[in-house]
Amino acid sequence: MKQERFVQRHQAEWLALERWLDARGQARAARRQRHGWDGIADHEMPARYRRLCQQLALARRRGYSPVLTARLQRIMQRGHGVLYRTPAPRWQRIAEFLLAGFPRLVRAERGCMAAAAVLFWLPLIAVYVAIQFRPEFASAMFDPEQLAQFESMYDPERLADPERKLGRDSGSDLMMFGYYIWNNISIGFRSFASGLLAGVGTVVVLLFNGLMIGGIAGHLQAVGHGEPFWRFVAGHSAPELIGIVIAGGAGLRLGLNLVAPGRRRRIDALIDGGRRGARLSLGVLAMLLFAAFVEAFWSSIGWMPGWVKYSVGGGLWMLTLAWLWRGGRGWVGGDDDGATPA
Known part of the structure; x- marks a missing residue:
């Protein structure tokens, strides 16, 4: 030629x-x-x-x-x-994923995330409001020993002692940090992994956790222990609750790929959903670890004025939502598993 x-x-x-x-x-x-x-x-x-x-x-x-x-x-x-x-150093790749890749993945699964948010927040708000009008509903959800324990942890009279910790009767900050890590991650893992039960498991986990959290908050508010409770949860609520919702969205994606694989083989769709869910779970893990740290070392401080706790909590809510909404827009980097800049 x-x-x-x-x-x-x-x-x-x-x-x-x-x-x-x-x-x-x-x-x-x-x-x-x-x-x-x-x-x-x-x-x-x-x-x-x-x-x-x-x-x-x-x-x-x-x-x-x-x-x-x-x-x-x-x-x-x-x-x-x-x-x-030469690939970027490992720490840089981790930072890029958390700052940009993870928020892009969350936005790419906006449908599953919205469904998970409804399944979690709707029962939480509904049972909280219901208990304000009918306090006896709390007795139907929890046994008397549990209700007494909740009330003891947030009793305003006992918390008059500046040395007492909010949200717990005993335990050092470090010991409770380990407990909160285990508790938060176990909830997040169940929310995601139960999606293998055709998504039904994730639906049950989200509904159950929404009902329990709403029931505890509603009961404490109804019996006059709401102010210490809100001071305690204000700081860590944003990364913890949003992290649970994202884990639930990943579980719903897993279940949806299993039930409705489309034109793909079911096993291929399941592998894709598992891979995307695993990457989402890595980001959720970071959120829940951060929430556990805040819960153990900041939220439990009893002498801190309420306006300081609420200001920090509000700031964390705004930062978390802004990170998930804006993080990774215009970002150019490694593979983010098909996430689109939405």
Whole structure:
């Protein structure tokens, strides 16, 4: 094949490769062109690069002009630099996932997340309101010993002692930190893993936890112990409750892929749902660890004024929601399992 015909046949490919390299070669340029990009898709680039290497080998073997081979060599070297550059350090990849990849995954599963939020918050709010009008409902949900324990933990008279801890009768901060880690992570794991029961298990776990939390909060508010309770939960409620909802959304995705795999084989759909759910669970794990730390070392402080606790709690709610809503928009990085910048 003559050089002119060779160039005419492949010129469009080379121009597209050069355009992709210009857009993806530097992070700043990649962020600017992330939205509205109509060039080569990132996942197509490895195959395009291999094709370019074949074309360069053909050009050399056929003795085409040095100008042409030098151009192909230059494109090949630039492509190699982008595709095979040294991966970011592990700590950087973890930070990028938590700051950008995880929020993008959450937004990509907005339907499952919305369903999980309804399943959790609707019974929580409903039972809380119901107990304010009919306090006896709490006795139907909990036995008398449990109600007495709840009341003792948040009794305003006992908490007049500045040395007493909110939310617990005994235990050091460090010991309770370990307990809260176990408790939070066990709830998050059940919310996700029970999705294997066709999603029904996740629905039950979310409903149950919503009812229990709403029942405890409603009873304490009804008997006049609400102020210490709200001071205790204000700080850690955002990462803990939102983390449980996200774990539930991951479980619903797992169950949905099992029940309705679409055109994929059921096992392939289940593997995809499990992989995405596992990545979501990593982010939930970080949220629940942070919630346990706040619960053990900050929420339990009894002498702190209520306005300080509520201010910190409100700030954490805003930061958590802003992180999930805005995190990763315009971000260019590693694979985030198909999440889209929504």
